[in-house]
Amino acid sequence: MTARASAIKYAIRDLVVLAKEEERKGKKILYLNIGDPIKWDFVPPKSIQEGLKKYAQSGEYADSQGVLELREEVAKWETEKKSPTTPDNIIIGNGVSEGISFLFGGLINEGDEVLLPNPSYPPYIAYSNFHGAKPVLFQCEEENDWQPDIEDLKEKISPKTNLLVLINPNNPTGAVYEKGTLKAIRDLAYDHKLLVLSDETYDKIVFDRSMTAFAEVAEVMPFISMNSFSKVFLVPGYRIGYTCFHHEGELDDIKEAMLKQARIRLCSNTPAQKACAYALTQSKDFIKDTISRLRERRDFCYKRLNSIEGISVRKPEGAFYMFPKIENKDDKEWVVNLLRRKGVLVVYGSGFGTPEHFRIVFLPSIGILEEALDKIEEYMIEK
Numbered sequence: 001m002t003a004r005a006s007a008i009k010y011a012i013r014d015l016v017v018l019a020k021e022e023e024r025k026g027k028k029i030l031y032l033n034i035g036d037p038i039k040w041d042f043v044p045p046k047s048i049q050e051g052l053k054k055y056a057q058s059g060e061y062a063d064s065q066g067v068l069e070l071r072e073e074v075a076k077w078e079t080e081k082k083s084p085t086t087p088d089n090i091i092i093g094n095g096v097s098e099g100i101s102f103l104f105g106g107l108i109n110e111g112d113e114v115l116l117p118n119p120s121y122p123p124y125i126a127y128s129n130f131h132g133a134k135p136v137l138f139q140c141e142e143e144n145d146w147q148p149d150i151e152d153l154k155e156k157i158s159p160k161t162n163l164l165v166l167i168n169p170n171n172p173t174g175a176v177y178e179k180g181t182l183k184a185i186r187d188l189a190y191d192h193k194l195l196v197l198s199d200e201t202y203d204k205i206v207f208d209r210s211m212t213a214f215a216e217v218a219e220v221m222p223f224i225s226m227n228s229f230s231k232v233f234l235v236p237g238y239r240i241g242y243t244c245f246h247h248e249g250e251l252d253d254i255k256e257a258m259l260k261q262a263r264i265r266l267c268s269n270t271p272a273q274k275a276c277a278y279a280l281t282q283s284k285d286f287i288k289d290t291i292s293r294l295r296e297r298r299d300f301c302y303k304r305l306n307s308i309e310g311i312s313v314r315k316p317e318g319a320f321y322m323f324p325k326i327e328n329k330d331d332k333e334w335v336v337n338l339l340r341r342k343g344v345l346v347v348y349g350s351g352f353g354t355p356e357h358f359r360i361v362f363l364p365s366i367g368i369l370e371e372a373l374d375k376i377e378e379y380m381i382e383k
Contacts, residue, residue, distance in 0.1 A: 004130050009351070010122050018336065019345045030372045032360050033345045035171070035320060037234050037290075040364045044234045045286040051278030055271045062267040065259060066092025066242070070273045073280035074242055081203065083215035083225060089245040091258055094268050096201055096228045096241040099258075100127055103163075103197065103224065103243065106257025108133045112162040117148060119323065119352035121171045121199070133162070137353045142325070145314050146175035150184045157192050164194045169202040169211060172352050172359040173323045174298075174316020179212045186217050195254075196223040201241075202319040204232040204287050207295050209317055215246060222247035224254075229276050231319075232287060238272040294320050297362040297369060304373045305360075310380050322360050323349065331355050341382075342375040 019029045031039065038044070065071070071087035078085050093099040100123055108114065110132030116124050118137035128135035138153040140146045148166075166185065168177045189196050198214035214223060228241035243258065245251050298316060305313045305324050313324035326334055335348040335358055349357025362369060 004132075007129055008126055010126060014351075015335065015339065015345060015347065018339060022339060022343065027343050029339070030344045030364075030368065030375070032364070032372055033347045035231065035361050035363070036236050037231070037320075037363050038236060040368075042234050042290065042293075042363070045279065045282075047282035047286075048229075048233055048235055048238075048275050048279040050282075051275030052271060054278060055274035058271045058274050060270060062270040062273055064262040064265075064267050066090065066268065067270065067273045067277065070240075070277035070280075071242075073277045074244075077280050078215075078225075078227075078244055081213055081215075083200075083213045083244065083246070085244045085246055089247070089255070091243045091255070091262060092268050092273060093241050093243065093262070094239040094265075095230060095236075096199065096226045097123055098239075098265075098268075099226045099241055099243040100124065102258040102261045103254070104128070104131050104133075105261055107195070107254055108162060111160065113158055113160040115153065115156055115161055115164040115194075116353070117165070117167055117170065119170075119172055119349065119354040119357070120165070121167055122351055124165055124167075125353065134160075136161070140170070140173065140175065142314060145317070146170060146173040146323070147178060147181050148185065150181065150188070153185065154188055157188065157194070161192070161194060163197060164189055165197045165199065166214065167199045167201075168214070169200075169206060169316075169318025171202065171319055172321045172347070172349075173314070174319045174321050175314075176206055176209060176211050176317040179217065182212055182214060182217045186214075186219070186221060189223075190221050195251075196221075198223060198225045199227075200225055201228045202231055203227065204284075205291060205294065205320065206318040207291065207298065207316075211318060218246065222250040224251065229279075232290075233276065233279060234286075234290070235272075235276075238269065238276065240268060240272050240276050294362065297364070297366060298322075300366055301360070301362045301369055301373065304370070305376075308373070308377045308380055311376075320361055320363050322362060323352075323354075323357050324360065325357050327356060329356055331358055334358070338376065338379050342379050344372050344375050344379075
């Protein structure tokens with residue numbers, strides 16, 4: 001195994017190995033570690049199911065950039081969300097994860113620095129390390145509902161900085177960045193000639209406020225955004241995501257670098273791409289139901305977690321994660337012992353760059369969440 005491969009860590013899934021060991025011993029495990037709605041009581045919308053049936057026989061290779069009808073519909077969808085783009089400036093990938101891999105492979109050189117929010121989605125840290133770059137984490141303020149600390153971000157910029165990543169709404173905190181915060185980040189990026197990647201995977205899963213796309217504040221500054229069908233359209237297993245280039249030709253070299261990598265992997269799943277294109281032409285009303293159900297579960301978890309002595313959490317405004325604080329604890333040891341003693345699997349905060357925290361998903365029904373949180377409270381009392 002190469003050194004770069006052996007160094008890969010992915011906290012969200014690495015712990016599943018331990019969970020499976022516990023299951024083999026006969027223990028029931030409540031998996032609250034992975035953001036997969038289909039594991040619980042959510043189902044893909046009828047439109048995307050109909051689309052897959054309609055195009056089930058489309059087994060041919062697709063264009064490496066993505067089937068044209070999907071890129072056309074994505075361009076319309078993004079433009080409706082105030083993120084105008086064109087089909088030519090969209091690359092369809094196997095989820096956002098592949099988009100991140102392609103971007104880092106085409107942009108990041110050994111010795112570069114990548115600015116990431118702290119806490120951060122683990123693949124950004126992993127891909128930085130994999131390409132010999134240094135992930136530099138700028139602080140997000142827990143007491144300010146996990147908004148980015150602009151002064152800390154400014155101090156972390158260096159001549160080696162090659163990319164600034166935003167995750168909005170944020171995974172793992174559920175924070176939705178304020179418009180003023182995004183404008184301040186835009187100004188810093190513009191002044192320092194930094195490329196911005198705005199990961200907006202959860203942009204339609206917001207609860208108490210509207211979500212500002214980076215395109216709404218970017219003005220003339222070129223940037224890249226990424227999004228996915230996995231979460232909003234409830235099809236994580238389809239593995240369809242996309243990269244959008246917002247520019248007037250300034251990012252052509254980076255786009256071509258990503259397309260070169262897309263060509264050597266041939267293409268994304270053709271029937272799934274066409275099913276997603278079809279779904280974009282149909283009603284999106286199912287999103288309202290998703291949000292309504294998630295809001296109830298979020299509110300339950302928020303109240304219940306804050307009632308447990310030794311745990312505190314900020315209310316997330318988007319996505320379907322919470323990032324509670326457990327003071328003066330080795331978070332990885334805490335999570336492993338919770339799994340072994342109570343059969344509840346969450347993710348340790350240091351895997352996202354922030355110790356003394358853990359991430360929990362609030363996708364399950366209230367009954368399952370109540371069972372899991374009762375076990376967490378028992379664990380805290382026993383500790």
